[in-house]
Amino acid sequence: MTVFSDHPFHSNPNLPLYQGIYAHMRAAILSGELKSGTKLPSTRALADELKVSRNTVLNAYRQLLAEGYLESREGSGTFVAPFLPELLLTTPHPGAPKTAQPAWAESSHPSFSERAKAQIAASQPPSVRRSPYPFLPEAPALDAFPHQLWSRLIVRRARRMALSDFMYQDSAGYRPLREAIAAHLTISRQVHCTLDQVMIVPGSQGALDLAARMLINAGDPVWMEDPGYPGARGAFLGAGAQIIPIPVDNEGLVVETGIARAPRARMVYLTPSHQFPLGVTMSLSRRLSLLDWAKHANAYILEDDYDSEFRFAARPLATLQGLDEADRVIYIGTFSKVLFPSIRIGYLILPPPLVDPFLKVRRLIDIHSPMLEQAVLADFMIEGHFRRHLRRMRALYAERRGALLEAASELPLEIHSPEAGIHCVGWLPDGMDDLSLASRAADFDLDLTPVSNFSIEPLPRGGLLLGYGGFGAQEINDGVRRLGALLRTV
């Protein structure tokens, strides 16, 4: 490979060495110097060439893989990806040859927008199995959902729809639903908002897409928890963000590292109530220092509160939104965990100055979310079913978590399971690779999600996400037995 021999890179003292290597390779890929399909040297060979540790090169490769610049083909090595997110190009590689056509345009692939190419490379398919295997983390307790009541509410609503309900509606969403959400959040999450700040969107993903579109310019640095939620990373990459991975410790996102790596970041995405995937709760002092930094840096904070309703012991800490006095926090909520994912209803709580511009752009996307589902959900909330369902689910998830912890105590895993959410993390013994283990899980009728799937910088050890929410005690016990058998094969 000539990219380093022809153009030596100079490391930036404020950034880890691997980021210098990452940036160097990214620029070479985008300038066409490293063409689509080019095979890269092994991490060991490149580490020898650069006289750095293999881990440093591994980190750079992992970030390029996560952002879609590279792809790894099992058994054959690592290659420059066929679809390249050129939108991320901000500075061409110094001395790179000028190419009239980017490498991808010469291939027979259809030509997509820069936005689409970045997102095609970053997209991960959801699990759509009819009955998920243990321990799929995103599965809520669908067996305990009040299906009959829900169908009755749908039929009643459908019968009562007036002619005007069939016309276009408010882009912010169905007013009684927004009122119910605002009332619920004020009481249970200490969110401060008026009805006007609530916008109904198609799940958290719709919120992330809209926020990225509205607030990020190509090249803008965005802090992301590492490990973190790929749905958010994909939305930001589509807008051309430069993802700045920020480590998470037992107090949540390490704010000081964020400030050291990208003090002028445009945005930060985080899950402070129950960090995804590790499950940590962000400490109050970290929350306050994040808000303070955001205020001075004029940065936006995207607070994704995806499953915070499920807390089995202590009361949750106040949301960042509730502590924000400078209109920096955009709060995102979803009904995917508290009800079911296919409902595709979530919401944004916007700082007042953002409301009107967001509405204007929303009208150019899908105009508004479907009316019937919003009205049924409003009835479900207003008539008290939602509160009852949450109470029941909290008890059920606490029970299922207990069943998992008891059964898994026999396994050689170190389980980190805060009393919250619907999944926990089982850390593997040193040297056991979570990716290869997870790739064999289906042979054991298991659905195992490796923590490494979510990380940009390599983790000190491998881990598995163990979702318990969607599985009864018997399924959990049987699943743990099969997991034990899988671990014994290593």
Ligand SMILES: Cc1ncc(COP(=O)(O)O)c(C=O)c1O
């Ligand atoms: C961190 C995080 N945010 C949000 C969601 C839910 O996304 P959506 O509301 O788009 O279904 C998930 C689902 O697994 C998640 O892990």
